[in-house]
Every structure is written in C-alpha cells, then in structure tokens.
Amino acid sequence: MSKDVLVVGGGAIGMLSTLLLARSGAAIHLLEEHSLGKESSWAGGGIVSPLYPWRYGAAVTALAHWSQDFYPGFGKLLLAATGIDPEVHASGLYWLDLDDEAQALAWAAREGRVLRAVDILEVHQRVPVLGPGFERAIHMPGVANVRNPRLVKALRAALLAMPNVTLREHCPVTGFIQEGGLICGVTTAAGEIRAQRVVLAAGAWSGELLATLGLKLPVEPVKGQMILFKCAEDFLPSMVLAKGRYAIPRRDGHVLVGSTLEHAGFDKTPTEQALASLRASAIELLPALADAEVVGHWAGLRPGSPEDIPFIGALPGYEGLWLNCGHYRNGLVLAPASCQLLADLMAGREPIIDPTPYSPAGRLG
Template identity: 70%
Template sequence: MSDVLVVGGGVVGLLSAWSLGQEGLRVTLVERGETGREASWAGGGIVSPLYPWRYGRAVANLAHWSQDFYPSLGLRLLEDTGVDPEVHVTGLYWLDLDDQAEALAWARANGRPLHEVDISAVHDAVPALGAGFSRAVYMPGVANVRNPRLTRSLREALLRLPNVELREACEVRGFIAQAGGIRGVRTDQGELYADAVVLAAGAWSGELLAGLGLELPVAPVKGQMILYRCAADFLSSMVLAKGRYAIPRRDGHILVGSTLEHAGFDKTPSDDALASLRASAEELLPALVGQAPVRHWAGLRPGSPEGIPFIGPVPGHAGLWLNTGHYRNGLVLAPASCRLLLDLMLKREPIIDPQPYAPQGRLVATPLA
C-alpha cells in the first residue's frame, strides 16, 4: 500500500510524484500508456503563457513562481539523471499586438521586464524574421523547455527513488471508496490502495471524476504543431504573431504552433491544419518557404474555465486530490502547481494563496446512472 497514488503520467503527474517522493512518501504513479506521451509531449514548451496579460492573477501567480524555478529544476534533473531538459533562455518577441498598450501596462503593474522595441532592432536581433511586421514588444529571460526531454528526465528521476513505483500501461477504471473517503483505484491490472489519490490525468480527468457523480469542467482542446530542421543558429529568439509562434531548440529544430480545436478526444493531424501552420511559419520565417516540415502532430490540452487549474482536495471525498485542468499552460504552471499541491497535502504554508484553485465550489454534483 502506498502513501499516495498519482493518476496520470504527464509533466504534472510526474512532477507531483517526484515532489512527493522527495519528501520520503511512498508513491505509486499510474499511467495508462507511456509517461509523458500526451499533452506534455505535444506542446511547445514556452515557459510563459502566450499572452500573460490576458490571464487573471491566479494564472499569473503560478506562472511567475514557475518561471523563476525552471532554471534550477533543469539543472537539478540533469545532475540527478543525466537527461538534460534543455531549459533554453531565448527571450520572446510579440509582434503587431492588438492590445500592446494593455500588455505594457500589465508589465508596469506587475514589475515584469516587457518593453517596446523598434522593429528594425528586432530584425537586427532576429535576421530570419519576415518583413511584414511593424511593431514589437520583447521580454528577455523567457525560456523554453524541451518538453519530451523534461518528461524523460522526470521519469528517470522517479525510477531512481526507492520509495516510488512507476506503473505504465496500467489504465485506471475508477476509484475505491471506503468509509466515506477514497482509498485507491481500480485498474485493468487490479486494485491499488493508498492513503491519498492525486488525479492528474489532464484532459481525461473529467471522465474519471464522473464515476463519483462529479462534473469537472475540463474538456479536451486539440492542438496541432509542426517541426522544421534548421541550422543551430537559424533563429535566435522565440517570436509570436497572430496567435502563432516559432520556438528554437538548441540544435536548430524549430517548432511552429498551434491550433485550437474542439474535436473531442480526436488527435488525428489534419491537412487543413498543416497548411495553416505552414503558412504561419512562412510568414514568420520566410526562409522556410518551400521547406517541408519534418514532423506534424496533435495533442489534447485539458481546457478549463479561464485556464485556472484545479489544485486541492475534492470536497466530500476525503483522500482525493486534484492537480489538473492547466489548459494551454501545463508546462508553464507545473512546478508551482505541484509545489502548491505538496504544501496543501503536507499542511505547510502554501507558496501562494490556494483559494483560486480549490475544487470546492468549482465542481458540480451530477446524478449517477
């Protein structure tokens, strides 16, 4: 029997399990497929909300804490596992924003280093950028993390902890309720028991909670991405315009994304999305005209109201905790979300006010069939 069962092996589940395991708790992580192969693998890995000024304080507080934490997390995982998550600090240029004045006002109010830059200076700094832009704002210090390597390093870190068990290809079918609380999960490989269960199953979390007669407003939102292979010095900074972005990796790979589609749990890449993404890539970076992407894929984000995740205990079900619903910002918010969860579970002073993320009052009871 474990102290804690974590359901879901994306970056939030992996980091939750690792954080709990670092405290000496006996942890079992259960993942229906392979760890890190859903939204955490599919995303771009920008360590910032795409438009941070368009979110409320709840998302901003998690994002700011995580942004400050990521460099040390990357170094710690590299030292512990030998797998480099590649936290790559490039800065980010936003181009031709409709709400540039609001962005700059937000930066002043929050003490964030976002400032206006003359477009000629942007072209000097990013020679690959297309000529069709007239205005820019820039935030130095914004990083991207190579998310598939981040989840690989977290998986390796878990395997090195003697008090943590990893169960992949193990699908959770429901919860075990005893004495008014949740004491484990039913899986396709049998029952697993624990003192506490953390649900971190991303877009699939709502389906599992429905078995308890609870409606979690988290739904899958499909996103498609493409990948180019370029020279290592081709793109020096991340750039974003018209809702689309280009992200440079250290080895020259360039990610371009992404779409926002409400298509249920369908993850099939589409020709229409490919054409749209290629057009965006070629507008941002004209050198890509005529160059075929080396990869095209889709993933499912856990969409939630206002993008505010659910972090904390589930009312009426003692022992059940949530860490899910991060929408487009799972990688951005994961470190702070998992630290907040840890603080709440261990009854410590939380890093930030936990109230905006509490499941209490945000879940709806529904009749069981």
C-alpha cells in the same frame, strides 16, 4: 497492495507531483494509461510563459511567476541527477503587431516583469529571418523555452532512481474505490490498488475519471496541432509570436511552429488542413521556412478549464482525493508551482502562494 499516495496520470504534472511528494519519504505509486509523458506534456511547445501573460487573471499569474523563476535551477538539477538536459533555453520572445500592446506594457510595469516596446528595425536586426510587413513589436528577454520531450524523459529517469516510487505504465484507471465517503484507492484492469490518498492528475482525461463518481469536472480536451522544421542551429535566435502562432527555436536548429485550437473531443489525428495552415503561418513569420523540411506534425489534447485556472487541492466530500489538473495551455509553464502547492497542502505546510483560487471547492458541477 497499498501505498501512501497514488498519483493517476503520468504527464509533467503527475510526474512532478510524484517527485515532490516522494521527497517527503512517502511511498508513491504513479499510474499512467499509456507511456509516461507522451500526451500533452510531450506535444506542447514548452514556452515557459503563458502566450499572452497579461490576458490572464491573478491566479494564473501567481503560478506562472513562481514557476518561471524556478525553471532554470530545476533544469540544472535534473541534468545533474539524470544526465538528461531538459534544455531550459532563455531565448526571449518577440510579440508582433499586438492589438493590446498598451495593456501588455502596463501589466509588465505593474508586475515588475521586463517587457519593452522595440523598433521593428531592431527586431529585423536581431532576427534577420523574420518576414516583412510587421510594424510593431514588444520584447521580453528572459522568457525561456524547455524542450518538453527531454523534460519528461528526465523526470521519468529521476523517478526511476527513487526507491519509494513505483511507476506503472500502460495501466488504465477505470474508477475509484470509495468506502464510507473515503476514497481509498483506484480500480484498474489489473485489479484494485489501494492508498491512503489519491491524486488525480490525468490532464484532459480527468473529467472522464471523476464522472465515475457522479461528479462533473469542467475540464475538456482541446486539440492542438504542431509542426517541426529542421534548420541550421543559428537560424532563429529568439521566439517570435504573431497572429496567435509562434515559432520556437531548439538548440540543435529545430524550429517548432504552433498551434491550432480545436474542439474535437478526444481525437488526436493530425489533419492536412492544420498542416497547411501551420505551414502558411510559419512562412509568413519566417519566409525561409518555405524551403525547410517539415520533419514532424502531431497533435495533443490540452485540458481546458474555466478561466484557465487549474484545480489544485482536496476535493470536499471525498476525503482522500486530491486534484491537480485543468491547466489548459499552461501545464508546463505552471507545473512547478502547481505541484509544489499541492505538495505543501498535502503535507500541511505553509503553501508557496494562496491556494484559495485553485481549490476545487464549489467549482465542480
């Protein structure tokens, strides 16, 4: 069997890459080791912004800005096409007691983003459930969050409706087919699958797969644990972030609190220690959560990469192999721009942004 393009990895990056590539009419085969969208894309918080956008370089900022502007319309398109609402919810975000508040405000002025310092009394008026003891705040009103489990469900439904897309779940890829320096497919437990081009979008597992070619991709798993509370629908009107922990309101009243940063290999086991730490942070931020039920606790693996800059583009010396991986904590944030950039490069179109910072050339070991 042969396809125009094989996409390895069925998270948000892999599914959206497939969607955009398929729109050109190419025959796409998407392979996922487990179930589509059930790894870090499902496990994350879904804030449509880097947690501290001013702390990133220009490469991440360019992808983030393009994606943030794209998400509201994209959510509506997915809802219209699939009947599944990803719930792109522009709740805004308050950062509390930042050490680098001045740098944040300077960054916003330079980048033309709406961000302002607000009196802490105003924050308590707008977020009455906020805990005491905070002294300073900055606010970005336009920041949205997307309900990521619904986003990946909508993407899967959209792909199932495309006649030129084949989805294969529970199909682990074990290596690449290489002939004369050309990558022309992959090997799986079910046999070989050939294609003119292969896109590697396997998140934290991307390095493991490239190692089968003797390449060292500096992408490693970074574990993050989250907890979910059930509250009244109007409990939390805005996202809040302090001391590295955040609370995210969903439209139905669920409040998501995260997250940990752990270097524990590929272990995704939730721990009691993390549960206690996250719950303590939640109660410090929003004391009323002390009486709320924890209805979920899980862990996911982020694909950590140097300077958090993803690898997007062709891999030199391995014709036919393309990368779209290494987004660390920002996979959902950067997915639209990353996948559009990849699609532009693969189609030979003028790219949406300068692709140079993301090129795999010279960045692998």
